[in-house]
Amino acid sequence: EVQLVQSGAEVKKSGESLKISCQGSGYTFTSFWIGWVRQESGKGLEWMGIIYPGDSDNRYSPSFQGQVTMSVDKSISTAYLQWSSLKASDTAVYYCARLPSSWPDKPFDVWGQGTLVTVSS
Amino acid sequence: EIVLTQSPGTLSLSPGERATLSCRASQSFSSIYLAWYQQRPGQAPRLLISGASTRAPGIPDRFSGSGSGTDFTLSISGLEPEDFAVYYCQHFGSSPQTFGQGTKLEI
Numbered sequence: 001e002v003q004l005v006q007s008g009a010e011v012k013k014s015g016e017s018l019k020i021s022c023q024g025s026g027y028t029f030t031s032f033w034i035g036w037v038r039q040e041s042g043k044g045l046e047w048m049g050i051i052y053p054g055d056s057d058n059r060y061s062p063s064f065q066g067q068v069t070m071s072v073d074k075s076i077s078t079a080y081l082q083w084s085s086l087k088a089s090d091t092a093v094y095y096c097a098r099l100p101s102s103w104p105d106k107p108f109d110v111w112g113q114g115t116l117v118t119v120s121s
Numbered sequence: 122e123i124v125l126t127q128s129p130g131t132l133s134l135s136p137g138e139r140a141t142l143s144c145r146a147s148q149s150f151s152s153i154y155l156a157w158y159q160q161r162p163g164q165a166p167r168l169l170i171s172g173a174s175t176r177a178p179g180i181p182d183r184f185s186g187s188g189s190g191t192d193f194t195l196s197i198s199g200l201e202p203e204d205f206a207v208y209y210c211q212h213f214g215s216s217p218q219t220f221g222q223g224t225k226l227e228i
């Protein structure tokens with residue numbers, strides 16, 4: 001079964017750093033992009049960016065460029081999203097999702113369960 | 122960046138009825154780059170339709186998509202209780218990909 005399993009909920013303070021993870025299984029991890037999507041409470045979906053585990057090629061949304069960093073560890077089929085200095089406005093659920101290597105021909109087809117990040121000021 | 126505007130914001134219908142959701146783009150693009158997702162409360166989004174009209178595996182045929190250019194539509198015939206959720210359209214053909222703001226389908 002193809003799955004993306006994300007790390008658990010986090011509670012942090014403003015200014016702290018954080019790295020959340022997304023582990024893929026049931027497929028060849030290096031042959032699919034991994035994307036990140038933010039969802040603030042009660043709000044819609046925001047596309048943050050994508051990274052290709054095969055060569056770490058990446059694309060960031062201008063809204064998130066410089067605010068977060070995407071990375072991967074191919075050896076353990078895991079993608080990461082990290083912040084160096086969290087703000088209260090980073091409070092949201094973050095989803096990872098799989099994007100076929102044939103992108104742009106195909107959209108996200110498998111999603112992780114989401115990671116809730118809560119940042120207190 | 123392509124901006125997608127969905128309407129209506131909320132659609133109130135009853136089980137058995139037909140739902141029609143709209144997604145309008147700020148500029149024209151190929152329909153092969155338009156997807157629809159369903160998000161139930163407390164769950165991750167689920168791919169319903171890609172290429173504007175191709176159902177994802179396991180999606181019932183009561184879901185159908187259509188459209189081209191700047192105007193796209195998701196139709197759901199014979200609404201089932203589990204269909205009451207939020208629906209998002211997405212342009213995925215270039216970076217940054219974008220989502221519409223969502224349509225909430227409620228009973």
